[in-house]
Amino acid sequence: MTIFFSNPPWWEGKESRGLFRKKRWRRGVRAGSRWPFTYRGRCSPDNPRVRDYVPYPFFMGYATSYVAKEIGADKVYFRDSIAIAESYKSFFNYLDEINSKIEFYLIESATPSWEHDYNLIKQIKNKYPHLKIIIAGPISTSDQKWDRNYIHAIIKGEYEKNVMKVIKGQDGIIEHDLLTLDEMNNAPFPYFDDLIYDRYFDGNPIPMHELAPQAHIWSSRGCPFKCIFCVWPATMTGNDPDGENKRSVRQYTSDYMEAFLKELTSRYKFKAIYFDDDTFNIGNKHTENMSKVIGKFNIPWFAMCRADTSKLQTWNIMKENGCRGVKIGVESGSQYVVDNIVNKHLDLEYTSKVVDHIRSLDMSVHGTFTYGLPGET
Numbered sequence: 322m323t324i325f326f327s328n329p330p331w332w333e334g335k336e337s338r339g340l341f342r343k344k345r346w347r348r349g350v351r352a353g354s355r356w357p358f359t360y361r362g363r364c365s366p367d368n369p370r371v372r373d374y375v376p377y378p379f380f381m382g383y384a385t386s387y388v389a390k391e392i393g394a395d396k397v398y399f400r401d402s403i404a405i406a407e408s409y410k411s412f413f414n415y416l417d418e419i420n421s422k423i424e425f426y427l428i429e430s431a432t433p434s435w436e437h438d439y440n441l442i443k444q445i446k447n448k449y450p451h452l453k454i455i456i457a458g459p460i461s462t463s464d465q466k467w468d469r470n471y472i473h474a475i476i477k478g479e480y481e482k483n484v485m486k487v488i489k490g491q492d493g494i495i496e497h498d499l500l501t502l503d504e505m506n507n508a509p510f511p512y513f514d515d516l517i518y519d520r521y522f523d524g525n526p527i528p529m530h531e532l533a534p535q536a537h538i539w540s541s542r543g544c545p546f547k548c549i550f551c552v553w554p555a556t557m558t559g560n561d562p563d564g565e566n567k568r569s570v571r572q573y574t575s576d577y578m579e580a581f582l583k584e585l586t587s588r589y590k591f592k593a594i595y596f597d598d599d600t601f602n603i604g605n606k607h608t609e610n611m612s613k614v615i616g617k618f619n620i621p622w623f624a625m626c627r628a629d630t631s632k633l634q635t636w637n638i639m640k641e642n643g644c645r646g647v648k649i650g651v652e653s654g655s656q657y658v659v660d661n662i663v664n665k666h667l668d669l670e671y672t673s674k675v676v677d678h679i680r681s682l683d684m685s686v687h688g689t690f691t692y693g694l695p696g697e698t
Contacts, residue, residue, distance in 0.1 A: 322488050324425040324455075325398040326385045328352040328378050330407050331437055332366055333359050349437070350403055352378035352429040352458070353521075353537070355553050355599075359433075366408030369520065372530070375404050376597065377521045377537035380457070380479050380557060381429055382511035387481035390509050392488065398423060399512055404520040413448070420449045425473070425488060427480075429458035431552065435465070446471045455487055459556040467494075478557050479542070481508065497560040505542065506577045510584060518589050523597075526646030526687035529623050532593035536585055540611045541572040544599035546627075548652070548665045550691060554599055564664070570603055575610045579617070586618050593645075596624040601647075602631040602639075609638050616642030623647060628672040636679050646685035649676065658696045 331349030338361070346365045351357040353376030362373040378401060389397040398419060402412050426445065430438040442454055453473035461477045476483040478497035482504075486495055500508060519534035529535065543558035544551065545568050555561050559568045573581075585591065594615060601624040602608040608631050615622050624639070626647045639647075651672060652663045659665050676686050 322392050322425075323396045323398070323423045324388060324392075324427060324484070324488060325400070325419065325423045326381050326388075326427050327399075328381060328401045328403050329428060329438075329441055330366070330402045330409050330412050331359070331434060332409070333437075336361060348373070348403075348406070349434060350374065350376060351431055351434045351438075352376075352381050352401075352403070355551060357431045357433045362406075364406040366406065367411055369404075369406035371533060372522055372524065373406075374523060375521050376523065377511075378403075378429065379511065379537075379539055379597070381427075382513070383479070383508065384427075384457075384481045384484055385512040386509040388484055388488070389512070391485055399514060401514065401517060401520075404517050416445070416449065420452065424451075424453060425455055426452045427455040427457055427484065430456060431459040432463060435460050435463075443471055453487075453492075455484070457484075459552045461494075462556040462560075462562045469493075478560060499558065500542075500571075502571050505571055506574050510581045511538075513585070513589070515588075523595055526623055526648055526685045528645060528685070529593055529595065529621075532621060534589065534591055535593040535595055536589070536591045537595050537597050538581070538585075539573070539598050540578055540596050540601060541570055541598045541603065541607070543570040544568060545570055545603070546600070546665065548650070548663055550652075550663070551599065558599070570600070572603075572607050575614050578611060579614045582615065582618055586620065591620065594618075594620055594622040596622065598625055600625065600627045600630060602626045602635065605631050605635045608635050612639045612642040612644065619643065621645045627667070628675040629667060633675070633678050636675075636682060636684070640682040640684055644684060646687065647679065648687045648689055651688045652691045653694055653697060655697060658694050662694050662696050663691065 333347040335344040337344040345361045347359050348362040349359040363370040385399045455474045457476045457480045461475050474487045474492045476495045482498045483495045521537050524530035544554040547564040554568050623646050628649050653659050679686050
Protein backbone atom coordinates (compact mmCIF):
# COMPACT_ATOMS: atom_id res chain seq x y z
CA MET A 322 0.00 0.00 0.00
CA THR A 323 1.70 3.15 -1.24
CA ILE A 324 0.26 6.45 -2.42
CA PHE A 325 1.45 9.60 -4.15
CA PHE A 326 -0.34 12.85 -3.24
CA SER A 327 0.28 15.07 -6.24
CA ASN A 328 -0.47 18.69 -7.09
CA PRO A 329 0.92 18.47 -10.64
CA PRO A 330 2.06 21.30 -12.95
CA TRP A 331 -0.43 23.57 -14.69
CA TRP A 332 1.03 25.80 -17.42
CA GLU A 333 -0.85 27.53 -20.24
CA GLY A 334 1.89 29.09 -22.36
CA LYS A 335 3.24 32.62 -22.62
CA GLU A 336 1.33 35.83 -23.06
CA SER A 337 1.91 39.57 -22.83
CA ARG A 338 -0.26 42.55 -21.99
CA GLY A 339 0.10 45.99 -23.49
CA LEU A 340 2.61 47.37 -25.94
CA PHE A 341 6.24 46.17 -25.51
CA ARG A 342 5.32 44.14 -22.45
CA LYS A 343 7.50 41.12 -21.80
CA LYS A 344 5.83 37.77 -22.34
CA ARG A 345 5.21 35.81 -19.15
CA TRP A 346 4.08 32.27 -18.52
CA ARG A 347 0.46 31.80 -17.55
CA ARG A 348 0.37 29.40 -14.62
CA GLY A 349 -2.46 27.84 -12.66
CA VAL A 350 -3.24 27.14 -9.02
CA ARG A 351 -5.70 24.48 -7.90
CA ALA A 352 -5.18 22.59 -4.60
CA GLY A 353 -5.41 25.08 -1.74
CA SER A 354 -7.43 27.63 -3.71
CA ARG A 355 -11.18 28.13 -3.27
CA TRP A 356 -11.29 29.45 -6.82
CA PRO A 357 -8.68 27.69 -9.00
CA PHE A 358 -7.54 29.92 -11.84
CA THR A 359 -4.61 30.86 -14.06
CA TYR A 360 -2.60 34.07 -13.99
CA ARG A 361 0.48 35.66 -15.50
CA GLY A 362 3.24 34.78 -13.09
CA ARG A 363 6.86 35.73 -12.61
CA CYS A 364 7.93 32.09 -12.82
CA SER A 365 8.62 29.90 -15.81
CA PRO A 366 8.75 26.10 -15.88
CA ASP A 367 11.54 24.87 -13.59
CA ASN A 368 12.46 28.47 -12.75
CA PRO A 369 10.57 29.39 -9.57
CA ARG A 370 10.59 32.95 -8.28
CA VAL A 371 9.31 34.23 -4.98
CA ARG A 372 6.12 36.25 -4.59
CA ASP A 373 3.95 34.52 -7.14
CA TYR A 374 0.63 33.65 -5.51
CA VAL A 375 0.80 30.03 -4.35
CA PRO A 376 -1.63 28.76 -1.69
CA TYR A 377 -0.82 25.88 0.62
CA PRO A 378 -2.76 22.71 -0.42
CA PHE A 379 -4.68 22.33 2.84
CA PHE A 380 -6.80 19.24 2.16
CA MET A 381 -3.86 17.43 0.62
CA GLY A 382 -1.50 18.42 3.42
CA TYR A 383 -3.83 17.11 6.12
CA ALA A 384 -4.58 13.91 4.19
CA THR A 385 -0.87 13.24 3.63
CA SER A 386 -0.13 13.32 7.36
CA TYR A 387 -3.27 11.35 8.21
CA VAL A 388 -2.46 8.53 5.80
CA ALA A 389 1.22 8.53 6.76
CA LYS A 390 0.20 7.90 10.36
CA GLU A 391 -2.04 5.01 9.28
CA ILE A 392 0.26 3.17 6.85
CA GLY A 393 3.72 4.61 7.54
CA ALA A 394 5.52 7.69 6.27
CA ASP A 395 7.77 5.60 4.02
CA LYS A 396 4.71 4.55 2.00
CA VAL A 397 3.45 8.07 1.33
CA TYR A 398 4.82 10.47 -1.30
CA PHE A 399 3.93 14.17 -1.59
CA ARG A 400 4.91 16.61 -4.32
CA ASP A 401 3.56 20.10 -4.89
CA SER A 402 4.62 20.83 -8.45
CA ILE A 403 2.77 24.16 -8.40
CA ALA A 404 4.83 25.40 -5.45
CA ILE A 405 8.12 24.52 -7.11
CA ALA A 406 7.00 25.75 -10.57
CA GLU A 407 7.83 22.33 -11.98
CA SER A 408 7.79 21.68 -15.71
CA TYR A 409 5.90 18.73 -17.19
CA LYS A 410 9.22 17.15 -18.18
CA SER A 411 10.56 17.33 -14.62
CA PHE A 412 7.25 16.06 -13.28
CA PHE A 413 7.34 12.97 -15.47
CA ASN A 414 11.02 12.45 -14.69
CA TYR A 415 10.06 12.29 -11.02
CA LEU A 416 7.24 9.86 -11.80
CA ASP A 417 9.74 7.72 -13.71
CA GLU A 418 11.80 7.51 -10.52
CA ILE A 419 8.99 6.54 -8.16
CA ASN A 420 6.28 4.89 -10.27
CA SER A 421 7.48 1.38 -9.45
CA LYS A 422 7.18 2.21 -5.75
CA ILE A 423 3.61 3.54 -5.75
CA GLU A 424 0.21 1.91 -6.21
CA PHE A 425 -2.16 4.89 -5.90
CA TYR A 426 -1.91 8.35 -7.45
CA LEU A 427 -4.17 11.12 -6.04
CA ILE A 428 -4.87 14.45 -7.68
CA GLU A 429 -7.15 17.18 -6.30
CA SER A 430 -9.00 18.92 -9.12
CA ALA A 431 -11.81 21.42 -9.71
CA THR A 432 -13.95 22.58 -12.63
CA PRO A 433 -11.54 25.33 -13.88
CA SER A 434 -8.62 22.89 -14.03
CA TRP A 435 -10.47 19.71 -14.99
CA GLU A 436 -9.92 19.77 -18.77
CA HIS A 437 -6.20 20.25 -18.21
CA ASP A 438 -6.06 17.72 -15.39
CA TYR A 439 -8.00 15.03 -17.22
CA ASN A 440 -5.64 15.22 -20.19
CA LEU A 441 -2.73 14.88 -17.76
CA ILE A 442 -4.41 11.94 -16.02
CA LYS A 443 -4.76 10.10 -19.33
CA GLN A 444 -1.05 10.67 -20.04
CA ILE A 445 -0.13 9.34 -16.61
CA LYS A 446 -2.37 6.26 -16.89
CA ASN A 447 -1.18 5.45 -20.40
CA LYS A 448 2.45 5.69 -19.35
CA TYR A 449 2.05 3.94 -15.99
CA PRO A 450 -0.97 1.61 -16.42
CA HIS A 451 -0.49 -0.04 -13.01
CA LEU A 452 -1.28 3.21 -11.14
CA LYS A 453 -4.71 3.46 -9.57
CA ILE A 454 -5.73 7.08 -10.02
CA ILE A 455 -7.84 8.77 -7.36
CA ILE A 456 -9.74 12.00 -8.05
CA ALA A 457 -10.41 14.34 -5.12
CA GLY A 458 -11.47 17.97 -4.82
CA PRO A 459 -14.59 19.92 -5.84
CA ILE A 460 -14.72 18.22 -9.25
CA SER A 461 -15.85 15.05 -7.46
CA THR A 462 -19.32 16.52 -6.83
CA SER A 463 -19.87 17.50 -10.47
CA ASP A 464 -21.92 15.56 -13.02
CA GLN A 465 -18.85 14.32 -14.88
CA LYS A 466 -19.09 10.97 -16.60
CA TRP A 467 -16.11 9.20 -15.05
CA ASP A 468 -14.08 6.99 -17.38
CA ARG A 469 -13.20 4.02 -15.21
CA ASN A 470 -10.53 2.99 -17.71
CA TYR A 471 -8.50 5.87 -16.30
CA ILE A 472 -9.99 6.60 -12.89
CA HIS A 473 -10.01 4.11 -10.04
CA ALA A 474 -11.89 6.14 -7.40
CA ILE A 475 -13.61 9.48 -6.98
CA ILE A 476 -13.58 10.89 -3.44
CA LYS A 477 -16.14 13.48 -2.39
CA GLY A 478 -15.23 16.11 0.22
CA GLU A 479 -12.24 16.35 2.53
CA TYR A 480 -10.46 13.10 2.07
CA GLU A 481 -8.47 11.87 5.08
CA LYS A 482 -10.76 8.96 5.93
CA ASN A 483 -11.91 8.31 2.38
CA VAL A 484 -8.37 7.85 1.06
CA MET A 485 -7.90 5.10 3.60
CA LYS A 486 -11.08 3.42 2.33
CA VAL A 487 -9.65 3.37 -1.19
CA ILE A 488 -6.30 2.07 0.00
CA LYS A 489 -8.15 -0.73 1.82
CA GLY A 490 -10.03 -1.79 -1.29
CA GLN A 491 -12.96 0.47 -2.15
CA ASP A 492 -13.26 2.05 -5.59
CA GLY A 493 -15.77 4.02 -7.63
CA ILE A 494 -17.52 7.03 -6.12
CA ILE A 495 -16.84 7.44 -2.39
CA GLU A 496 -19.39 9.64 -0.65
CA HIS A 497 -18.58 12.36 1.91
CA ASP A 498 -17.14 11.13 5.20
CA LEU A 499 -15.86 14.19 7.05
CA LEU A 500 -13.77 14.16 10.19
CA THR A 501 -15.80 14.62 13.34
CA LEU A 502 -14.81 17.49 15.61
CA ASP A 503 -12.97 15.08 17.91
CA GLU A 504 -11.24 13.34 15.01
CA MET A 505 -10.19 16.68 13.58
CA ASN A 506 -8.65 17.83 16.86
CA ASN A 507 -6.83 14.53 17.34
CA ALA A 508 -5.51 14.24 13.80
CA PRO A 509 -1.83 14.84 12.98
CA PHE A 510 -0.77 18.29 11.87
CA PRO A 511 -0.72 18.92 8.11
CA TYR A 512 2.36 17.94 6.17
CA PHE A 513 4.98 20.57 5.42
CA ASP A 514 7.83 19.64 3.08
CA ASP A 515 11.15 20.82 4.49
CA LEU A 516 12.41 21.59 0.98
CA ILE A 517 9.52 23.79 -0.12
CA TYR A 518 7.84 25.13 3.04
CA ASP A 519 8.89 28.65 2.01
CA ARG A 520 7.27 28.56 -1.45
CA TYR A 521 3.72 29.44 -0.35
CA PHE A 522 2.85 33.08 -0.75
CA ASP A 523 -0.10 35.46 -0.69
CA GLY A 524 0.47 39.19 -1.18
CA ASN A 525 -2.72 40.37 0.54
CA PRO A 526 -3.58 41.90 2.89
CA ILE A 527 -0.69 44.31 3.11
CA PRO A 528 1.94 44.27 4.53
CA MET A 529 1.92 40.48 4.10
CA HIS A 530 3.46 40.99 0.66
CA GLU A 531 6.65 42.13 2.39
CA LEU A 532 6.80 39.10 4.69
CA ALA A 533 8.15 35.77 3.50
CA PRO A 534 8.27 32.93 4.20
CA GLN A 535 4.70 32.74 5.45
CA ALA A 536 2.70 29.84 6.90
CA HIS A 537 -0.81 29.36 5.54
CA ILE A 538 -2.93 27.58 8.14
CA TRP A 539 -6.51 26.83 9.22
CA SER A 540 -8.09 27.34 12.64
CA SER A 541 -11.40 25.87 11.43
CA ARG A 542 -13.11 23.98 8.65
CA GLY A 543 -16.32 25.02 6.97
CA CYS A 544 -18.61 28.03 6.93
CA PRO A 545 -22.34 28.35 7.70
CA PHE A 546 -22.98 30.87 4.91
CA LYS A 547 -24.09 30.04 1.36
CA CYS A 548 -22.45 32.61 -0.91
CA ILE A 549 -22.90 31.36 -4.46
CA PHE A 550 -19.23 31.47 -5.47
CA CYS A 551 -17.64 29.70 -2.50
CA VAL A 552 -16.94 26.09 -3.39
CA TRP A 553 -15.34 24.57 -0.28
CA PRO A 554 -18.27 24.76 2.17
CA ALA A 555 -20.53 23.41 -0.58
CA THR A 556 -18.38 20.49 -1.73
CA MET A 557 -15.39 19.84 0.53
CA THR A 558 -16.11 20.68 4.19
CA GLY A 559 -19.79 19.95 3.62
CA ASN A 560 -22.13 18.10 1.32
CA ASP A 561 -24.37 20.90 0.07
CA PRO A 562 -23.56 21.71 -3.57
CA ASP A 563 -26.99 23.23 -4.17
CA GLY A 564 -27.10 25.35 -1.01
CA GLU A 565 -30.27 23.71 0.28
CA ASN A 566 -29.06 22.28 3.59
CA LYS A 567 -27.57 23.56 6.81
CA ARG A 568 -23.83 24.14 6.70
CA SER A 569 -21.61 23.80 9.74
CA VAL A 570 -18.22 24.98 10.94
CA ARG A 571 -15.78 22.86 12.95
CA GLN A 572 -13.15 24.77 14.90
CA TYR A 573 -9.81 23.55 16.15
CA THR A 574 -9.19 23.82 19.88
CA SER A 575 -6.74 26.26 21.40
CA ASP A 576 -4.57 23.35 22.58
CA TYR A 577 -4.38 21.86 19.09
CA MET A 578 -3.53 25.19 17.48
CA GLU A 579 -0.94 26.12 20.09
CA ALA A 580 0.85 22.79 19.64
CA PHE A 581 0.66 23.12 15.85
CA LEU A 582 2.03 26.66 15.87
CA LYS A 583 4.77 25.69 18.31
CA GLU A 584 5.93 22.93 15.97
CA LEU A 585 5.72 25.14 12.86
CA THR A 586 7.58 28.10 14.32
CA SER A 587 10.26 25.91 15.89
CA ARG A 588 10.94 24.04 12.64
CA TYR A 589 10.78 27.02 10.28
CA LYS A 590 11.57 30.71 10.52
CA PHE A 591 8.27 32.08 9.28
CA LYS A 592 7.87 35.84 9.13
CA ALA A 593 4.06 35.78 8.94
CA ILE A 594 1.11 33.52 9.69
CA TYR A 595 -1.98 33.63 7.50
CA PHE A 596 -5.25 32.10 8.73
CA ASP A 597 -6.91 31.14 5.45
CA ASP A 598 -10.10 29.75 7.00
CA ASP A 599 -13.32 30.08 5.04
CA THR A 600 -14.21 32.56 7.79
CA PHE A 601 -11.67 32.96 10.60
CA ASN A 602 -13.77 35.18 12.87
CA ILE A 603 -16.98 33.17 13.28
CA GLY A 604 -17.91 33.77 16.90
CA ASN A 605 -16.18 36.02 19.39
CA LYS A 606 -14.98 33.21 21.65
CA HIS A 607 -13.12 31.30 18.94
CA THR A 608 -11.67 34.48 17.43
CA GLU A 609 -10.45 35.73 20.81
CA ASN A 610 -9.01 32.32 21.72
CA MET A 611 -7.12 32.02 18.44
CA SER A 612 -5.86 35.59 18.75
CA LYS A 613 -4.48 34.88 22.21
CA VAL A 614 -2.87 31.64 21.05
CA ILE A 615 -1.06 33.25 18.11
CA GLY A 616 -0.20 36.24 20.30
CA LYS A 617 2.13 34.00 22.31
CA PHE A 618 4.43 33.57 19.33
CA ASN A 619 5.22 37.24 18.65
CA ILE A 620 4.80 36.96 14.89
CA PRO A 621 2.74 39.15 12.53
CA TRP A 622 -0.45 37.45 11.41
CA PHE A 623 -3.34 37.97 9.04
CA ALA A 624 -6.74 36.37 8.48
CA MET A 625 -9.62 35.81 6.08
CA CYS A 626 -12.66 37.33 7.80
CA ARG A 627 -16.26 38.45 7.46
CA ALA A 628 -17.38 41.89 8.62
CA ASP A 629 -20.39 40.89 10.69
CA THR A 630 -19.49 37.70 12.57
CA SER A 631 -17.68 39.25 15.54
CA LYS A 632 -18.05 42.30 17.75
CA LEU A 633 -16.08 45.50 17.23
CA GLN A 634 -14.15 44.83 20.43
CA THR A 635 -12.97 41.50 19.01
CA TRP A 636 -11.04 43.32 16.28
CA ASN A 637 -9.23 45.17 19.08
CA ILE A 638 -8.23 41.86 20.66
CA MET A 639 -6.92 40.65 17.30
CA LYS A 640 -4.83 43.80 16.97
CA GLU A 641 -3.51 43.53 20.53
CA ASN A 642 -2.26 40.02 19.76
CA GLY A 643 -0.33 40.89 16.61
CA CYS A 644 -2.86 40.91 13.76
CA ARG A 645 -1.65 43.27 11.05
CA GLY A 646 -4.41 42.97 8.45
CA VAL A 647 -7.47 41.07 7.25
CA LYS A 648 -9.31 40.13 4.10
CA ILE A 649 -13.04 40.84 4.10
CA GLY A 650 -15.40 39.54 1.46
CA VAL A 651 -17.64 42.31 0.10
CA GLU A 652 -18.31 41.04 -3.44
CA SER A 653 -20.36 44.02 -4.72
CA GLY A 654 -21.17 47.63 -3.94
CA SER A 655 -24.84 46.91 -4.64
CA GLN A 656 -26.85 45.79 -1.62
CA TYR A 657 -29.37 44.14 -3.94
CA VAL A 658 -26.66 42.09 -5.64
CA VAL A 659 -25.04 41.12 -2.32
CA ASP A 660 -28.36 39.92 -0.90
CA ASN A 661 -30.19 38.49 -3.90
CA ILE A 662 -27.48 37.37 -6.30
CA VAL A 663 -24.47 36.54 -4.13
CA ASN A 664 -26.70 35.29 -1.28
CA LYS A 665 -24.25 36.83 1.17
CA HIS A 666 -26.74 38.92 3.18
CA LEU A 667 -24.11 41.35 4.36
CA ASP A 668 -25.10 44.88 5.39
CA LEU A 669 -22.77 47.07 3.32
CA GLU A 670 -23.35 50.15 5.49
CA TYR A 671 -22.33 48.19 8.58
CA THR A 672 -19.38 46.74 6.67
CA SER A 673 -18.19 50.28 5.95
CA LYS A 674 -18.26 51.07 9.67
CA VAL A 675 -16.33 47.90 10.48
CA VAL A 676 -13.69 48.73 7.88
CA ASP A 677 -13.29 52.20 9.38
CA HIS A 678 -12.93 50.67 12.85
CA ILE A 679 -10.32 48.13 11.73
CA ARG A 680 -8.31 50.80 9.96
CA SER A 681 -8.49 53.02 13.05
CA LEU A 682 -6.58 50.22 14.81
CA ASP A 683 -3.78 50.59 12.24
CA MET A 684 -4.69 47.27 10.63
CA SER A 685 -5.04 46.95 6.87
CA VAL A 686 -8.20 45.76 5.15
CA HIS A 687 -8.18 43.98 1.80
CA GLY A 688 -11.66 43.84 0.30
CA THR A 689 -12.47 41.00 -2.06
CA PHE A 690 -14.96 41.66 -4.87
CA THR A 691 -16.55 39.62 -7.64
CA TYR A 692 -16.75 41.28 -11.05
CA GLY A 693 -19.59 40.81 -13.52
CA LEU A 694 -22.31 39.51 -11.21
CA PRO A 695 -25.85 39.40 -12.65
CA GLY A 696 -27.69 42.63 -11.87
CA GLU A 697 -24.64 44.88 -11.83
CA THR A 698 -24.36 47.84 -14.19
